[in-house]
Amino acid sequence: MIQEYPWLKNTYKPLEKNIRAHKNAHAFLIHGDSGIGRLALAKFLSNIFLGCDEDSASEIKDEVIVSPIEVKKSISIDQIRSLKESLLLTSLKGKGKVGIIYPAEAMTYPAANSLLKILEEPPKDTMIILITESTGKLPKTILSRSQIIDCGPPSNEESIKWLEARENRDWTSMLSVFGNRPVLLNDIGHEYLTSQIDLLSSQVTGLIDGKTKPSEISDSWKNDDIELNLRVIYSWMYRYLEIRLLQRNTDESLPIGLSRMLDQNINHESCFKLMDDIMRLRELKYSGKGLSWNIHITKLLNPLFIDMSGLKDYA
Template identity: 30%
Template sequence: MNSGARLYPWTLTQARRIMQDTERLPHALLLAGPRGLGKAEFAAYMAQVLSCDHPDRATPLSCGACQNCRLLAAGTHPDIQWVGPAEEKKTITIDQIRALAQSLYLRPYIGQRKIIVISPAEMMNINAANGLLKLLEEPPPDSLLILVSSDPMRLPATVRSRCQRIKFDQPARSEALSWLRSVEGFPGDQAEPLLDLAGGAPLRALTLQQDGFLAVRGELLGDIETLGTGNADPVSCAARWKSRGARRCLEWLHGGVIDLIKISMAPGGTMLVNSDSGERLHVLKKRLDLKQLFRFLEAVSDSTNLLDGPADELLLLEDVLIRWSRLARQK
């Protein structure tokens, strides 16, 4: 679960703020903000720089040479722990939080404090969150809990209110684009469409590029068009979407429907998620009714949320695509 420590240009402000006064750190931090901004990497960075014996407060980076730094680099630092969902599981359980609580009440072995990172924190089930709440109410001395979440509203309010929130926002478009173009091997002409598809989050844009998502998106958009003209079968289309990854297909569809709604409401031109496919979306929109688009958007959201549970992915996709083909063929 451990992410590599990394400080991105757009997370420097947060780092400097924390390093200004490390003596008066709260017991718990909540790193909150959209996916793809490097929050987990920031948590790893904090564990590194806060345990380091000789951090450089100006940069602000750890020395890389002290005992703490060396143990961390080897992944064997006894005072730093990562908690995430066990493999193949979708939740963080109460047993994991109990184990954590026990170790937190022991003194730090070599560092000044124990640091625990819980990521993604919204994966805690309700029992785990209640267990954590007890820890937050009576924080063990010399400890720092770092919760990482791209969906903090899924955490109980009682947990959220006991953490100091560190907010992460998308960097300015120009900063994000120039960072993407500086990544070795990143095709510069894909920076803009991918950043838009990623909702402005640079690391997410990078992942989309590495997954070859522009090509996949081309196929998904093609499917949506042919379903609308009645020239494709939603059931076999659903099987294809499943093989491409149900979640990313539904997430893309959600953005695509938002684009269609935006075009309906402000045809003049607004920022689209699929910024490079505006013309095709304009054509598609002509066959659609705005009210029904809103209803369909809700259905897509519901289906995406159901992916977290035991629901059958194929059935969810079939349902969504059958709805779509009906909707698009009505006019």
């Protein structure tokens, strides 16, 4: 139910009337962070277009969701061709057809070109909704043929209220790491997040103390946890630099080993480079690249090994 996401109301309300009357754009592009309810918004807009109540949404046959095949991590041209065939079929409810592409940036180049042909000559009474975190990863030709819906995140207060209603725990520190993405945090769960962050904190301290090798840590990371772990380490480095450069108060959420390095002579440029490397790896992970992650993570963690020797400034 869209009412479960009150922060989306200002986004969908201005669109509701025209979509219900089929006076809308042929294609919408929902742009925003993951974990804030983008897919729920897309399904709600689809329900309006197809004249369905949310309670009966599960019975909709005129809606097709195109997502990456788990093995390939990408959306293929065959999937887009199949979508086109579906859009050309007669609507079962007589209201039209809807295609949802999620995430849109997962489309291969041929798939994007195939979609462009659909957008150039859209079948009658059809609507396509694309969902993306980054418009920069989509061809400009697709952007120009879509009405962009900027989907902003909820406020900190809204996120905490929403999460506490589902699991009455302290979510403040989680939001500082992951941002206001309550749907994502709720899906992962507070208990798992806490245990994962505690384990990672211990590993980073072991690195800095020279008791744990980078390769040992990379071997222990599950593939599904790589993006999460990289995000946490990035937030710690950001907070570390914030304390040092802006003279902010010490943060108890920092790993013990990292907190001990606050009074050391650390090369700040090297710290920023480490953060850039983390972002690069996150981008690669998100794109579904089949890399030797153990090697890349080991290389990434090397500067933290033995009292952050790779980051110390000996000049």
